[in-house]
Amino acid sequence: MASSQNTPQLLYIAPGDPWDRWTNSGTSISLIEGLRAKGLLFGALSRFATDTAELHGRSPLRHLTREAGGRLSKLLRRPPPSRPETVDERAEPWASVLRRLPPNSWVLYHYALPEIDRSLPIRRVLFQDMTVDDAVAARGFGWSRLSAAEVDERRARTAQANRDADAIVSFAGFVADTMHAQYGIPKSKVFPIGGGPIRRWDRPVPADLERYRQRHVLFCGRAWERKGGPVLIEAFRRVRRELPDAKLTVVSSGAPPLNEPGVEQLGLIDDARLHQLFSTCSLFTMPSICESWGLVYVEAAAHGCPTANWSNWALPDIVDRNVTGVLTDRHDADGLAEALVEALRDPQHLMEMGQNAVRRVHEVLDWPHVMDRLLAATFPEALDGREPVWMRPR
Secondary structure, X not given: OXXXXXXXXXXXXXXXXXXXXXXXXXXXXHHHHHHHHOOOEEEEEEXXXXXXXXXXXXXXXXXXXXHHHHHHHHHOOOOOOOOOOEEEOOOOOHHHHHHOOOOOOEEEEEOOEEEOOOOOOOEEEEEOOXXXXXXXXXXXXXXXHOOXXXXXXXXXXXXXXXXXXXXXXXXXXXXXXXXXXXXOOOHHHEXXXXXXXXXXOOOOOOOOHHHHHOOEEEEEOOOOOOOOHHHHHHHHHHHHHHOOOOEEEEEOOOOOOOOOOOEEEEOOOOHHHHHHXXXXXXXXXXOOOOXXXXXXXXXXXXXXXXXXXXXXXXXXXXXXXXXXXXXXXXXXXXHHHHHHHHHHOOHHHHHHHHHHHHHHHHHHHOHHHHHHHHHHHHXXXXXXXXXXXXXXXX
16 A cells, blocks of 8 residues: 655556566566565556556456456457557546655656656656667567558657656666667666566575486477577577487477477476476576566576576576576577587586576575665665665676
């Protein structure tokens, strides 16, 4: 609940239902819980909200109605409604809730762009995971379907919104680089906060050399094309030529039938089965074509499963190179195959990287550190003088 005191707090505008476990892959509720634990949460709303009834929690009846409507639309094959990405601070329901915020409070716009009411004594922080040009170049998340004129309009609007914001947070550090290069935004204005594991594994991970001798690689990603499934299969064929005993388990409901030597294919699995795979496989990989973070890398690391992957997108923030995983600067099938072979050839080093990966999750990537990095952007006084643990130097 919002505090009755006149102290600044944060209103979180989520990319979907803020109270749902899986909104933005679970990061939304994790941010909400962290802010609430520190007494800094004013409330949370979906950017598609039409009223403030769920400002402080989910309405079960409304949730059931939305679920039923969504299922009916799928059965009738209705396209999802077109929804604006902007939030007009002068329009309802936003105007009324923003006027209730204590002075100098923050509004966190997660994947939404505000149309600013400059009469309000509030500050705005935008959660951005990549620039328009990054998204278009990677052909991810539907951007390739936009016309050149639509891209130009989105770029101009997005760049201006980020210039107007008081701060910007992102999952990964590459966003500060590309925003500076493409929008002229100072890197010091962008705070990479990362994201901790959603599927928890808080038990000790034993140093078991036999596990890493199995040369068992795990891939987990529903969006088969975007997560790099086809290029992984190409790379794994080359791995098998050098290491014939290597095995690959593919967990993906979106993958076509693979019928590849050494490859086990699974569709949807429950969390218990995924925990079992994370904690017994030797190595994780997911060579995404477009990826702003990748919580699955962090969840694998928490289970002692190091990563072999390309060195692009968020991987340099998640993986400490040659300490918690192997990264290659060759972003193609040959480069990925080399990284996989390098990792799998040395079970002792693989085990050491697995142990280091667990420590990195606890010491750098987990949610308490994410919250500290968010506080550095919004409420640095709440850090009580301590410096956040940054994923890499800012």
